[in-house]
Amino acid sequence: MKKITLIIILSSIGLTCGVSALFGFAGSTIIGSFWGWFWISLLLQFILFGIVNSYLLQRDTQAFQQQEIDMLDKLSKFTIKLTCSYCQQSNLVPIQLNQRNSFKCEGCNQVNGVSMQFMATSLTTPIDAVKLPTQDSSSAEFRVVQ
Numbered sequence: 460m461k462k463i464t465l466i467i468i469l470s471s472i473g474l475t476c477g478v479s480a481l482f483g484f485a486g487s488t489i490i491g492s493f494w495g496w497f498w499i500s501l502l503l504q505f506i507l508f509g510i511v512n513s514y515l516l517q518r519d520t521q522a523f524q525q526q527e528i529d530m531l532d533k534l535s536k537f538t539i540k541l542t543c544s545y546c547q548q549s550n551l552v553p554i555q556l557n558q559r560n561s562f563k564c565e566g567c568n569q570v571n572g573v574s575m576q577f578m579a580t581s582l583t584t585p586i587d588a589v590k591l592p593t594q595d596s597s598s599a600e601f602r603v604v605q
């Protein structure tokens with residue numbers, strides 16, 4: 460454990476006991492004993508700290524989750540150029556992959572739906588030589604000069 464953590468914990472315990480002692484002195488002047496007030500206020504402080512702590516933790520978690528959602532939202536948004544299906548004017552349209560998309564044409568104000576299609580393509584590899592058949596059943600080879 461780091462020294463600073465130890466100092467924080469010790470000073471926190473000291474402060475809690477100090478507050479409890481104050482309650483003990485103040486309470487015992489009215490009714491009951493010092494230790495009765497001391498333990499009750501110590502217990503109350505622990506309960507209060509627990510409630511505050513769990514509230515703060517929950518708030519942090521919620522803020523973090525919201526941040527993640529916002530980030531995913533930004534990442535899933537991109538803009539493409541689409542031609543209006545009514546008047547053929549091209550429009551820049553923000554697209555989100557995780558929801559239905561539509562846009563209002565800048566030219567004719569009609570609302571267009573957006574249909575997304577994905578397909579797989581094979582990747583081509585660059586070639587460095589091509590063999591072409593010639594008339595006399597041999598072949599001519601062309602090489603790419605590098």
Ligand SMILES: [Zn+2]
Nearest residue numbers: 543546564567
């Ligand atoms: Zn249009």
